[in-house]
Amino acid sequence: MVNKQRRLFLLGSLAISAGLICNPSEIWARAGQLSESSEFLNRVADLVIPATATPGATQVGVPRFVLSAIQNGLQGATNLLLDNVQQVINNYVGGDFLVLPQPKQHQLLAEIDAKVFANDPALPAALADWRKLKALIVIGYYSSEVGSTQELRYQLIPGRFEPDVKLGEDRRGWSSDWTGVKYA
Amino acid sequence: MTTNHYDAIVVGSGITGGWAAKELTEQGLKVLLLERGKNVEHRKGYKNEMKHPWELPFMGQGNKAYWDKHYAVQQHSGHLTEWNEDFWVDDLDHPYQSVQSPAFRWLRGYQLGGKSLMWGRQSYRWSEADFNANAQDGVGTDWPIRYGDLAPWYDYVEEFVGISGAAEGLAQLPDGKFQPPMALNSVEQHIRATLQSKFKDRVLTVGRVANLTQAKPEQGRGPCMNRAICPRGCSFGAYFSTQSSTLPAAVATGNLTLRTDSVVERVEYDQKTHRASGVHVIDRSTKEKHFFSAKVIFLCAGAFNSVGLMLRSKSAAFPNGIANSSGVLGKYIMDHATTLGVVSEIPGFEDSYYYGNRPTGVVIPRFVNLGEPQAYLRGFSYQGGAFRAGWSRGLREAGIGVKYKQQLQEAGPWKFVLTTFAECLPMAHNQITLDEQLKDIDGLPQLKIDFRFSENEYKLLAAAKAEAAKMVEAAGGKVIFGRDQPNPGGSAIHEMGGARMGKDPKTSVLNQYNQAHDVPNLFVTDGAAMASSACQNPSLTYMALTARAARKAAELVKSGAL
Numbered sequence: 001m002v003n004k005q006r007r008l009f010l011l012g013s014l015a016i017s018a019g020l021i022c023n024p025s026e027i028w029a030r031a032g033q034l035s036e037s038s039e040f041l042n043r044v045a046d047l048v049i050p051a052t053a054t055p056g057a058t059q060v061g062v063p064r065f066v067l068s069a070i071q072n073g074l075q076g077a078t079n080l081l082l083d084n085v086q087q088v089i090n091n092y093v094g095g096d097f098l099v100l101p102q103p104k105q106h107q108l109l110a111e112i113d114a115k116v117f118a119n120d121p122a123l124p125a126a127l128a129d130w131r132k133l134k135a136l137i138v139i140g141y142y143s144s145e146v147g148s149t150q151e152l153r154y155q156l157i158p159g160r161f162e163p164d165v166k167l168g169e170d171r172r173g174w175s176s177d178w179t180g181v182k183y184a
Numbered sequence: 185m186t187t188n189h190y191d192a193i194v195v196g197s198g199i200t201g202g203w204a205a206k207e208l209t210e211q212g213l214k215v216l217l218l219e220r221g222k223n224v225e226h227r228k229g230y231k232n233e234m235k236h237p238w239e240l241p242f243m244g245q246g247n248k249a250y251w252d253k254h255y256a257v258q259q260h261s262g263h264l265t266e267w268n269e270d271f272w273v274d275d276l277d278h279p280y281q282s283v284q285s286p287a288f289r290w291l292r293g294y295q296l297g298g299k300s301l302m303w304g305r306q307s308y309r310w311s312e313a314d315f316n317a318n319a320q321d322g323v324g325t326d327w328p329i330r331y332g333d334l335a336p337w338y339d340y341v342e343e344f345v346g347i348s349g350a351a352e353g354l355a356q357l358p359d360g361k362f363q364p365p366m367a368l369n370s371v372e373q374h375i376r377a378t379l380q381s382k383f384k385d386r387v388l389t390v391g392r393v394a395n396l397t398q399a400k401p402e403q404g405r406g407p408c409m410n411r412a413i414c415p416r417g418c419s420f421g422a423y424f425s426t427q428s429s430t431l432p433a434a435v436a437t438g439n440l441t442l443r444t445d446s447v448v449e450r451v452e453y454d455q456k457t458h459r460a461s462g463v464h465v466i467d468r469s470t471k472e473k474h475f476f477s478a479k480v481i482f483l484c485a486g487a488f489n490s491v492g493l494m495l496r497s498k499s500a501a502f503p504n505g506i507a508n509s510s511g512v513l514g515k516y517i518m519d520h521a522t523t524l525g526v527v528s529e530i531p532g533f534e535d536s537y538y539y540g541n542r543p544t545g546v547v548i549p550r551f552v553n554l555g556e557p558q559a560y561l562r563g564f565s566y567q568g569g570a571f572r573a574g575w576s577r578g579l580r581e582a583g584i585g586v587k588y589k590q591q592l593q594e595a596g597p598w599k600f601v602l603t604t605f606a607e608c609l610p611m612a613h614n615q616i617t618l619d620e621q622l623k624d625i626d627g628l629p630q631l632k633i634d635f636r637f638s639e640n641e642y643k644l645l646a647a648a649k650a651e652a653a654k655m656v657e658a659a660g661g662k663v664i665f666g667r668d669q670p671n672p673g674g675s676a677i678h679e680m681g682g683a684r685m686g687k688d689p690k691t692s693v694l695n696q697y698n699q700a701h702d703v704p705n706l707f708v709t710d711g712a713a714m715a716s717s718a719c720q721n722p723s724l725t726y727m728a729l730t731a732r733a734a735r736k737a738a739e740l741v742k743s744g745a746l
Contacts, residue, residue: 047584047585048584048585048588049588049589050585050586050589052586052589052590065242065243068241068242069242069245071249072242072247072248072249072250073248073249073252074242074245074246074247074248075248106584106585109584110583110584110585113582113583113584114582114583116582117580117581117582118582131579134579134584135579138575138576138578138579138592139243139245139576139579140243142575142576142578142592143237143238143243143244143245144237144238144243145236145238147575148236148237148238151589151593152575152593154236155540156234156236156411156413157409157411158409158410158411158539158540158541159409159410159540160410160539160540161366161367161410161538161539161540161541161542162538162539162540163367163368163369163370163373163538163542164369164370164536164537164538165536165537165538165539166535166536166537167534167535167536167537167595171593171594171595172593172594172595173572173574173575173592173593173594173595173596174574174595175574175575176541177541177571177572177574178412178413178541179412179541179569179571180571180572180573180574180596181574181575181576182262182574182576183571183573183599183601184573184574184575184576184577184596184599
């Protein structure tokens with residue numbers, strides 16, 4: 001899919017050179033509309049939020065949200081986001097990330113992620129896009145029904161406010177604590 | 185053209201328009217309430233109120249591309265969400281011009297109920313010191329009223345609205361007729377105790393908020409369900425809005441005519457009677473024009489829109505806008521200077537959590553410039569609160585996989601944040617004019633807003649940042665960051681002034697009853713009337729002023745004086 005997007009963009013660029021189309025954003029809008037799935041996105045989504053006692057990212061439909069979010073600019077994403085991130089990760093690992101065994105993928109992505117969040121100056125600037133992609137995965141998961149109500153706790157109508165509840169065995173956060181989510 | 189006559193016309197149906205309609209109809213006047221926006225019915229109109237994030241197309245995040253186009257300004261409001269985006273104006277349809285950089289953020293809601301549907305509900309009295317401020321330091325014109333004039337009207341509106349809060353006996357933030365307060369959580373209690381022991385001049389108290397802790401069955405309003413999703417609209421009627429409170433009261437009198445989709449083009453002035461004779465209205469659904477006449481006219485269109493309407497209302501007698509013989513109409517606009525004073529983490533409370541969402545934070549009332557003068561004028565207060573960081577902290581943290589997921593599953597660290605609200609001095613250079621060339625979707629001239637914060641506001645924010653850090657550190661907290669640069673003007677959504685009250689008709693637009701000096705049957709009771717800004721949220725004061733002015737106007741109509 002990603003390669004298909006790139007091919008489309010190149011075709012579009014050729015069309016521009018030929019004077020046929022003059023608006024690159026239109027080309028990308030069309031490229032974006034064709035995105036229905038991405039193997040790369042599925043893989044990294046599950047590496048970020050794997051299945052545990054509760055389902056992981058792809059099982060709850062996170063990639064679908066991420067693709068829609070990318071097309072509409074959430075978290076500052078552009079339609080190039082997936083392509084860019086996949087490309088820089090492939091460059092970083094020196095090959096095709098997707099063909100590596102899963103433990104190796106986890107190890108390398110964790111390494112990249114740690115460097116990105118440590119603002120490692122040696123990293124290619126394009127890897128900053130990883131923050132955006134990870135953000136969309138995290139938002140998609142914890143805003144899903146499973147993420148909100150099973151992984152975390154959710155109550156739309158609490159009905160009362162108890163100011164000091166001792167945390168016992170269940171130390172899960174409230175996904176419906178909108179203040180805690182908004183200002184975290 | 186159709187013509188209709190009423191005892192009173194109220195322009196705008198937000199917080200003050202609702203109050204004007206209620207008071208005037210209850211006094212027996214036949215009232216036409218005009219709202220430029222669409223009808224939003226209580227309960228039925230809150231279409232996303234009960235939706236979960238996963239039921240929305242963008243999981244509660246909103247469609248950024250759409251927002252960038254239609255809510256280029258409005259999206260900066262902390263109250264705009266995917267759930268309630270329909271309650272905010274479309275910036276494409278309702279543009280305005282901003283002279284300064286950064287641009288003024290004019291945040292608006294054009295519908296029945298106006299911003300009363302999405303307001304922050306913080307409800308504070310102003311103090312004697314606030315009404316004295318202009319006279320005391322000579323900045324701005326002296327208020328024609330004092331706290332004592334408004335106190336009984338604060339009592340009156342508070343009892344109807346339903347304000348929950350704690351009495352603290354502070355002169356600078358007078359107590360009101362409160363419903364029982366909401367509780368402080370464990371970290372907020374700790375900080376309150378820290379202030380009591382280490383900062384004798386300071387108090388942390390729970391936010392005084394227009395959310396019921398006790399039902400008001402006579403108004404059909406239930407107590408707060410602790411959802412804290414108020415700006416979606418509340419079917420329980422637990423917070424005060426036009427829809428939940430004032431409109432039903434006005435309708436119950438049988439004296440109200442409501443007209444939505446009706447924007448007022450201008451107020452007509454009758455040179456023979458020296459009165460405002462009525463209003464010219466554009467029906468936004470049919471594009472037809474109508475004229476409605478009345479004995480009294482209340483402008484409650486929202487501070488800047490009321491000023492814009494007055495500037496548009498030109499006549500031979502008032503070539504620069506109705507009731508503008510002073511020339512100050514449009515001038516001395518204000519908005520609180522706000523910024524994040526401190527963001528901190530408070531360790532030591534890891535086993536304490538809370539259940540339910542309290543729909544208010546905490547407030548630390550003003551403690552500066554109440555005695556010994558400081559290096560700046562006036563003061564600041566803080567609003568904020570303590571909470572445990574939610575899952576979204578994962579956006580800023582390294583980690584992937586099982587361990588990361590486990591970390592985000594737990595309630596996050598306790599955070600304590602304070603937003604600074606600094607008083608904005610009334611300055612003549614901060615003003616609204618009309619741009620006669622550029623029009624909005626209704627063909628009305630756009631407002632040109634010329635606003636910048638002054639040196640005093642910067643000094644206040646700097647002092648507030650330093651004091652906030654001291655308080656957090658005294659409570660054993662760790663400061664993560666604090667700001668002393670103001671958010672762009674308008675961000676507080678406390679825009680005020682432009683038709684200020686005053687004693688002298690040569691330097692003010694309105695008298696002590698919000699009545700235009702020049703046009704005795706024209707009243708302006710929204711934020712436009714304010715002669716200073718204090719550092720408290722102003723809505724409660726607007727309500728008290730409106731109720732007081734409406735009672736006065738009704739007396740004048742009944743006595744035949746108007």
